Amino acid sequence: MAAGDKVSSHEARWWEPLPGGNVRCLLCPRSCNIPSGKTGFCRIRKNIGGTLCSLAYGHPAAINIDPIEKKPLAGFLPGSKTFSIGTYGCNLGCVFCQNYILSRGTYTSPIKPEECSPASIVKMATENKCRSVAFTYNEPTVWAEYLIDIANLARSSGLATVLVSNAYVSPEPAREIFSCIDAANFDMKGFSEGFYSEMTGGSLAPVLESIKLFHSMGGHLELTNLVIPGKNDFPEMIDDYLSWVGEELGKEIPLHFSAYHPDYKYNASPGTPPQTLLDIRVEAQSRGFSNIYLGNIMF
Numbered sequence: 001m002a003a004g005d006k007v008s009s010h011e012a013r014w015w016e017p018l019p020g021g022n023v024r025c026l027l028c029p030r031s032c033n034i035p036s037g038k039t040g041f042c043r044i045r046k047n048i049g050g051t052l053c054s055l056a057y058g059h060p061a062a063i064n065i066d067p068i069e070k071k072p073l074a075g076f077l078p079g080s081k082t083f084s085i086g087t088y089g090c091n092l093g094c095v096f097c098q099n100y101i102l103s104r105g106t107y108t109s110p111i112k113p114e115e116c117s118p119a120s121i122v123k124m125a126t127e128n129k130c131r132s133v134a135f136t137y138n139e140p141t142v143w144a145e146y147l148i149d150i151a152n153l154a155r156s157s158g159l160a161t162v163l164v165s166n167a168y169v170s171p172e173p174a175r176e177i178f179s180c181i182d183a184a185n186f187d188m189k190g191f192s193e194g195f196y197s198e199m200t201g202g203s204l205a206p207v208l209e210s211i212k213l214f215h216s217m218g219g220h221l222e223l224t225n226l227v228i229p230g231k232n233d234f235p236e237m238i239d240d241y242l243s244w245v246g247e248e249l250g251k252e253i254p255l256h257f258s259a260y261h262p263d264y265k266y267n268a269s270p271g272t273p274p275q276t277l278l279d280i281r282v283e284a285q286s287r288g289f290s291n292i293y294l295g296n297i298m299f
Contacts, residue, residue, distance in 0.1 A: 010057030044089035083125035086137025190232030
């Protein structure tokens with residue numbers, strides 16, 4: 001598309017009209033009240049003349065072919081390639097975001113992403129001999145309408161579907177999204193309400209409910225925790241996290257612990273020492289967890 005062209009919009013799902021031309025988005029726990037001409041917190045769901053629209057539908061901002069292990073998924077289609085797509089936008093405000101170019105990006109910049117239909121995504125995935133399509137990079141649930149249409153078409157074409165998400169989504173849309181997903185890796189930001197409130201602007205409780213819902217629906221589940229020194233690496237917090245996973249999901253769930261590096265708005269913590277992750281792995285294994293993976297370690 002030429003600079004200055006407008007990105008086409010697509011009517012969103014999960015919303016209700018409000019008096020005065022406002023709309024309420026019902027996709028995530030924020031329940032944004034959005035005036036006409038404005039977007040919600042995610043920056044990609046916009047009130048256009050009293051109708052909530054998705055600016056991201058058909059407009060991926062990132063497309064790549066990745067090894068499935070990069071998502072990361074350790075126990076799903078190992079050794080295969082996945083066709084990865086992402087857009088702009090996110091419904092959390094993590095001050096430490098490791099991919100803020102996309103998560104805080106918008107569709108108002110001079111150069112807009114090319115339009116790309118669900119059918120064209122599936123066609124490219126098939127032509128590149130990928131075994132799955134992955135919804136990743138930014139937060140996929142905020143462009144759920146596009147995700148669902150791609151996922152259903154991908155499955156009918158023999159491709160698996162992968163979701164990499166923060167799990168901050170309301171129950172009704174979550175059930176619809178999860179029903180067309182074969183494997184998911186959810187980001188566990190930190191196992192306390194205090195951490196979520198201070199560092200992400202969100203809440204832990206809805207995340208836990210979404211993770212339990214996906215698990216109950218039978219998809220392949222893995223979890224990732226970005227370990228930030230002095231913020232979510234306390235032994236008590238890690239213990240609480242492991243206890244919750246063991247009780248609610250089972251100790252066979254693959255758990256990924258990744259090293260943090262200073263980025264975006266937060267640089268008060270140093271990069272995660274390798275020994276911190278090694279100690280977490282020892283603790284998890286001592287408690288019976290059998291699938292522990294460490295990421296981003298720099299010795």
